[in-house]
Amino acid sequence: MKPPGHPHLNGHSILAGDEVPGTGDAWYAAAAASGEPFGPALHDASAEQVAEAARLAAATARDFRALPPGRRAAFLDACAEEIEALGDGLLELTARETGLTRPRLAGERARTCRQLRVFAELVRDGAVAGARTDSATGGTDLRLRRIPLGPVAVFGAGNFPLAFSVAGGDTASALAAGCPVVVKSHPAHPGTGEAVARALTAAAQRTGMPPGVFSLLVGRAHRVGLALVQDPRITAVGFTGSRAGGLALVAAAGARPVPVPVHAELSAVNPVIVLDGALADPEREAEGYAASLTLGAGQFCTNPGLLLLPAGPSGDAFLAAAARAVRNTPGQVMLTPGICRAYAEGVRRWAAVDGVREVARGAPGQGRYAPAPALFTCDTAVYTAHRDLHGEVFGAAGLVVRWSGTRQLLSLLEHLEGQLTATVHGTEADGATAARLLPVLEERAGRVLWGGWPTGVEVSHAMVHGGPWPATTSPGATSVGALAVERWLRPVCYQSFPGTLLPPELRDTDPPEAAALPPGGRPLR
């Protein structure tokens, strides 16, 4: 069945531009709202097809990285153009597969394309190569640039079918680094994955990229992803998803004869710390909270699952208002029945903890897969004593922990796991308290916000979407923002090279900027 306006899809893997049907049992995309199957039959890629995708990527890696920066940048720009050219049929398909709304998906598409163009610009201006030199210091002539690691395996996230999937941040940054990419398509949005993969394939062909620079593997079974990570030609892995899934890939990558890095984003509860000053208008603060908590059924990596609220009447007023807001928020369709079940289980697990009180439950939304948002509260002692409460419940479930005094608050923060974000709400009057919290927060999170809500991640040079374990498996890295490209690069030093053999970006006269090397080995750019 081919819904009107949808891109034509056939459910095949795409290996360096060639469409190849898989060999496993047939399965289908499922409409998130109903669970009903639709679209073409999908068949998981065979072990041979996985190996072939890796082989094609490896075979093309040297040609791809040797292209002038302008060519690689043009490819990334063309990826954005081809995704835009899919038109709103893409959004219709993605909305059906994921249950996410059209406006949300339109925004996500814009962000995805902007991200590709930001990386194109980084490639074009030489920031990716990161050239630096000691040639002016009088000692040995040493020049450094960063080169791509080689073929990268990418596993997208279910909750961002565009911005963290086939053409998402991992793919965009790896291609920008000069690494061929093999994506294992996400089984919760296989049609979207195929449509976007066709766009990337068209972009590669249109801009004359060497074949094998991009491949897509259909794979619902774990064996497909594991085989990809275990393939000796894969040199690094990007993953966004569940803790169990990510850790399985980390284990597989570490057990290889030649282990490779896995940059995996696993889970976070993104604490929001409410200070007294933020409760001048408890109603308004509570509305902002409930809106962020329930946005997109709470299915954000940066969803504020934990809110730390002062004890006392203002906090009580906030909680009462938040309860009203949550009660008035109907459930929204979740991404998959499995995620919906996990949400229900997580909510039950919280509710079963002695000392945790259910403050509010919204109404379920339409259909079987739109569970009610839920709000719980407990005090600091209960929270600290129950590690069960510290893990993420993916979805619109909020836990409000009441604290009393800065010392107790600090102690609670010291108990937290690594996080993608931490947010402080307060006013100028809370400055002294905030200054005591900040050192703890920055040690636990990749991004610290003053005011606002953590949902929403801008693609920019100073963005960090990362953090200490279990937020990610690579604390020094970010998966969003300009620094994301560094995950796929490796520094190489060229010692005493004649100019004719130096890579172009390290020559004294070509490109022109390099002629003006500052002394003393400062970065060139």
Add this chain to the structure above:
Amino acid sequence: MKPPGHPHLNGHSILAGDEVPGTGDAWYAAAAASGEPFGPALHDASAEQVAEAARLAAATARDFRALPPGRRAAFLDACAEEIEALGDGLLELTARETGLTRPRLAGERARTCRQLRVFAELVRDGAVAGARTDSATGGTDLRLRRIPLGPVAVFGAGNFPLAFSVAGGDTASALAAGCPVVVKSHPAHPGTGEAVARALTAAAQRTGMPPGVFSLLVGRAHRVGLALVQDPRITAVGFTGSRAGGLALVAAAGARPVPVPVHAELSAVNPVIVLDGALADPEREAEGYAASLTLGAGQFCTNPGLLLLPAGPSGDAFLAAAARAVRNTPGQVMLTPGICRAYAEGVRRWAAVDGVREVARGAPGQGRYAPAPALFTCDTAVYTAHRDLHGEVFGAAGLVVRWSGTRQLLSLLEHLEGQLTATVHGTEADGATAARLLPVLEERAGRVLWGGWPTGVEVSHAMVHGGPWPATTSPGATSVGALAVERWLRPVCYQSFPGTLLPPELRDTDPPEAAALPPGGRPLR
């Protein structure tokens, strides 16, 4: 027994300035030349002492990283001064423990102190924090700096008792990053380790560092190092040494409830590719080779263990001359009896491979632990077919593989494991061949040299001492040079912060440079 001129030593661990005797069985430093024990009795640190060192480091981490850059830089400078103040008694002790010569150790000391000062300068000028901002782009105010990961465990190398040990590159770069350091002292030079640890302790006290910024643990048994890596307060590990030792630490770090990165340098054979032009004077080329191969008993991470030599008369002449040079080189004392045994076993392993021919064997040096240098040769087919020949034989054992035609050479290079260095010898006339080799070499090594020999690693901004597995476990990193500091840092984004709460390096007006932020999120420095 306290040799005259030696620093006073007592064999104790040093925990945040406090000397504490260990609890294990007594053991002693051994003179490398004779195996004779000398110096004070040493006792491995107890499990409690390991935990205490980690606890002290964690307790001080926040204070240490909050210090103004100038304070941290002054500490690093003071470390260099205090090491210099140990005088030549240190070199005498180290020479006795390691068998390395006084001139070599004097050079290594100079390099060690220069390295500390290079990192001090990087801290001072803000390069470590790596501040960048999007504040001028009109969107959300995002500012990024890098903060230290937290306490770092360092395991030094036996072959560089100063430059890769207690105050070596890992320690210097981790302190520069703002990480407290706990060093597990190397059992092959415990006296040197203690003397240097005392210098660092004195420097910390003199510059008013918070206690716990540096500790030293005595540990000959594996359990000491494993316990340190497993301690939940350790956030990253630096290691230089054997493949088995490094992989044991990688496994321990990965099995923690919260896994942490291990930056381990494991092994390399550092191929030198001789092209026809380099054989115009085969005698001279061969002398350079033999000197580099046997330098310091061949005990360099960058020792040229593999040389690829053209078939034909010029190559034959080179090999004959190399054989003469090796035959005339007496064995030198190796670092430890264990390393000496492993060398002998490695040489036997090579000699046993069908198709490998022994070309030359030097004379053993004085004493039991100065084995003869050895030179072997085989052809490309034999080398490619025997993985046994690809691993490192630590010491002055050289394998010369004869190649015939660029295609065969390229195929051989494609078979190589990851390397610290790869060196090409040739003249302008070999340019076309070299241009074909370079893409393969840069994919396999952290540093590529044109001419010269790989032994000798300058401390500079563009140096890379790293490479793909098994050269290191973290291909994107270097353990020498300015970029070494990045291993211990993590980016943090500050969103919409009021200026008063921003870290100093991210404020608009303080330090003054930050006022001149360029638009568009370029790195500030």
